[in-house]
Every structure is written in C-alpha cells, then in structure tokens.
Amino acid sequence: MVKRKGLGVMSGVVVLIVNRVLPADPTAAVGAVLALTAHDRTRSRHRFMAEDGTPVLLNLPRGTVLRGNTWLSNDQNQHVRVVAKPEPVVVVTAESPLALLRAAYHLGNRHVALEITPDCLKLEPDPVLEASAEPVGSTHPSTPPPLPFEPEAGAYRQSDPHTHSHAHNYGA
Numbered sequence: 001m002v003k004r005k006g007l008g009v010m011s012g013v014v015v016l017i018v019n020r021v022l023p024a025d026p027t028a029a030v031g032a033v034l035a036l037t038a039h040d041r042t043r044s045r046h047r048f049m050a051e052d053g054t055p056v057l058l059n060l061p062r063g064t065v066l067r068g069n070t071w072l073s074n075d076q077n078q079h080v081r082v083v084a085k086p087e088p089v090v091v092v093t094a095e096s097p098l099a100l101l102r103a104a105y106h107l108g109n110r111h112v113a114l115e116i117t118p119d120c121l122k123l124e125p126d127p128v129l130e131a132s133a134e135p136v137g138s139t140h141p142s143t144p145p146p147l148p149f150e151p152e153a154g155a156y157r158q159s160d161p162h163t164h165s166h167a168h169n170y171g172a
Contacts, residue, residue: 015047015055018072018080021064025071031078032056035085038113038124038149041066056080065153084148090130091147092121094139103139106132113151122149 016032032050040048044060058072066072068084092107094100104121107114112129115122123129130141 015057016050016074016078016080017057017059018074018078019059020073021060021066022071022073022079024069025079028071028079030081032080034072034080034082036066036082037085037087038151041068041070041082041084050080068148068150084150086146087149088125088143089115089122089147089149090125090133090141090143092123092133092139092141093119099139103133113149115149115151122147122151124149 022028032052032054034048034050034056036048040046042065043058044062044064045058047055047057050056060072066082068082070082072080072082092100092103094103100119100121104114104116107121107123107129110129110132112123112126121133125143133139133141
C-alpha cells in the first residue's frame, strides 16, 4: 500500500486512513460515516467501507474501543463519524429494578458483552443466556428488530486509551 497524507492506495483504490480519535464536534464537516457493530468497534486496525462506499482504514492505537458517535480523523483533518450499526440483540426487561439488577449480576458472571440502561439490558443473541435470564426475578427476554448495541467496556478495557509515562512502584 502506498501512503500519502491520510490517504493510501490499495489495489488501485484510494483508501481514507484514520489514525486519531477526536471528541464529538457537531460543527465539523463529516467526510464519511462508518456504521459499525459492537464487535467491529473493538477493531483498531482494520479496513471497512463507509456508508458512501469510501474505503476507510483504521490505524488506531491497539486496544482502542470506539463508541457510537465517535469522531475519527487523519493528519489532514478529514473526519469520519462512527455510528453504532443496528444489530440483532436480546433485550431483557424486568418488573422491578431489583430483578433487573439480579439479571445484570447473573449475566455479568458469564462475562458477556452487556449494555446496561435504566430500563433494560441488551446482549448478543444466545439461547443459553436467554434461558438463564428468564428465571431471575420476573425478567422478560425478547428479541426486537435490530438495535444499536453499546456494551459496557468492562473493567479491563478502556474506551479512551492513554499511555503512562510514569513508573509504578508497588512495594518493590
């Protein structure tokens, strides 16, 4: 691949290469919109196709997790807006906040990607997990049409990666 100022050529096709995550800026001109599933938003180095057909190559720091409405840019300030692509999910609702909390606890123990809202939980379709959520305190799993899925980053994943320039001395 030949690279020039935020663009590259792969197999004769011009590719937009983005290498920075920016804060959302409603005044910025959007060059392309990239609709990605929750899984795709965990890929920091991958080629995708924008909604307008523009090939976009992510060249982000490893471990970067993108959220819906994240803005990306390259060295020439060409902007790409990432949106959460609707995908199949199971929505778990409950008759009480305590029942929903119990369901979140049990699903969390399974270490699954889980979106937590005040009124429901969303997870990827899995018959075993759906069955395990049913007996937990009046919960009601359902499979609606595809929805945007924004799972929690989890205790070990950072959605805004940063580096440390200082050393840690843990009693050594």
